[in-house]
Amino acid sequence: MxxxxxxxxxxxxxxxxxxxxxxxxxxxxxxxxxxxxxxxxxxxxxxxxxxxxxxxxxxxxxxxxxxxxxxxxxxxxxxxxxxxxxxxxxxxxxxxxxxxxxxxxxxxxxxxxxxxxxxxxxxxxxxxxxxxxxxxxxxxxxxxxxxxxxxxxxxxxxxxxxxDLPGCTRPPTSTAILLPSYMDQHPRVPAGDREVIPAITAHAYVAAKVADLAPAILRELDDPERSSLVLVPSNKLLTAPAFNRLLDWAAAGSHVYLSWFVGASGAHRGAWWPDVEAVAGMPHTLRYGLLEPVDDVVTWQFERPLGDLPAGTRLEFPFAGTDQARGMLPLDEAAATDGEVLARDNRGRPALVRRRVGTGAVYLSTYAVEYFGSARPHAHRDDQVHRLYRALAAEAGVSPEVSVDDPRVYVDGLVHTSGRRYIWLVNLSPDEVTAHCATPPGWRLKDVLSGADRTDGVALSPFG
Structure with a gap:
């Protein structure tokens, strides 16, 4: 009207x-x-x-x-x-x-x-x-x-x-974050589980940005196309057909990462997935209605290399969130079919596993590390999800052309119709930072306003 x-x-x-x-x-x-x-x-x-x-x-x-x-x-x-x-x-x-x-x-x-x-x-x-x-x-x-x-x-x-913004577009990306349809569809979904989806998605989005992956957010409802790297962060809720699609994508060459989430509401604790073993390559040992213990700080110790993370790397994920969300997915490693353990937690339990499917792979985190970060105050001062995502990107062969090895700065950009590429370096911190970019051989970085050559370093003011 x-x-x-x-x-x-x-x-x-x-x-x-x-x-x-x-x-x-x-x-x-x-x-x-x-x-x-x-x-x-x-x-x-x-x-x-x-x-x-x-x-x-x-x-x-x-x-x-x-x-x-x-x-x-x-x-x-x-x-x-x-x-x-x-x-x-x-x-x-x-x-x-x-x-x-x-x-x-x-x-x-x-x-x-x-x-x-x-x-x-x-x-x-x-x-x-x-x-x-x-x-x-x-x-x-x-x-x-x-x-x-x-x-x-x-x-x-x-x-x-x-x-010349009217002549610019976002470049294509090989990294996608899958947004569950339960965010705005489907009946009888506990509000507490539905309403954490935006915060979890935002945390994964920022982590992928800090990893310089320029992620797209794809909605499960919109019949999305396959991406080389697919991130499904801290997930309790996906429809059964979505899992078939994820496995098909992996078989076709995608690297698909999911992190298991018990949920925040306490209703039907655990991810509503149709088949954990099809994802993990090994069965779970959950007990109905009970939570598996989670330490105050979850430490992952890598026993196999993953992308740019060598064996022996340690990542830490402090727990935060509701008491109902303090759970992880225990796996029966002895009964594994085609799953392999990449990292273990403080107690020696599988924390990250991989199952190779066709020409791709499926990775399963037994911890909802993105949810932990989304619920933690000032998490981005020391959050390490970006390191995991960067390693997954390396495994998927989609490492960024231009990157900065400093979690305070992320790299993204636009492409002009002329073919010219514009690179943004954004300082997320209150610190003065000199960012050093890794670029393909022969590339030069020039300040779009002054014309000065910035290839050897870019001085960024706080939040600049």
């Missing part, structure tokens, strides 16, 4: 509903809207981003994740984002703007609308009288002087002009 009214008035401008895309497809919570049902109504999808959290990287990536999940064959515009004076200092607001803008660009956003243009000096006027924090959301102060956010928008615009 609203869109028809706009069109009846003669407007040909692009229209969205302004609902913020806070739909079940993004949040796993039902607000009555569905992006899929708006396809013949709106001209673009417009997520809004005002994240609250306990991890700086998660906050800075929130807008990007929202944009990544909003791809439904329409342009994606970050329709609303910002921060008021009373909830953030001016320098930190600048950091949030910078990270939100560049991270969302690299997640496929093609437009940005900041909330809002100016602060107000209207303390006695509703709604500001009873929501006074709303007075300070502007890019400028009431006297017209610019705030850090406006300077970031101006800097961002200079970059977009320099790369």
């Amino acid at each position: 609203c869109v028809n009214a706009v069109r009846a008035g003669g407007s040909t401008l692009p229209v969205s509903l302004g609902d913020g895309a806070w739909t079940m497809e993004l949040t796993a919570r039902d607000n009555g809207f569905r992006l899929r049902r708006q396809h013949d109504i709106v001209d673009f999808v417009g997520p809004h981003s005002y994240p609250m959290g306990d991890d700086q990287v998660r906050i800075h990536f929130a807008a990007a994740v929202a944009c990544e999940l909003s791809h439904f064959d329409k342009p994606v515009l970050l329709e609303e984002f910002g921060v008021p004076n009373v909830l953030s200092s001016d320098p930190n607001a600048g950091h949030l703007y910078r990270q939100s803008l560049h991270n969302s660009l690299l997640a496929g956003a093609t437009g940005w609308i900041a909330w809002n243009n100016t602060d107000f000096d209207l303390p006695t006027v509703d709604p500001y009288r009873h929501h006074p924090f709303e007075l300070g959301f502007g890019l400028t102060r009431p006297d017209g002087t610019p705030k850090a956010a406006l300077r970031e928008l101006a800097d961002f615009r200079r970059v977009l002009d320099a790369v």
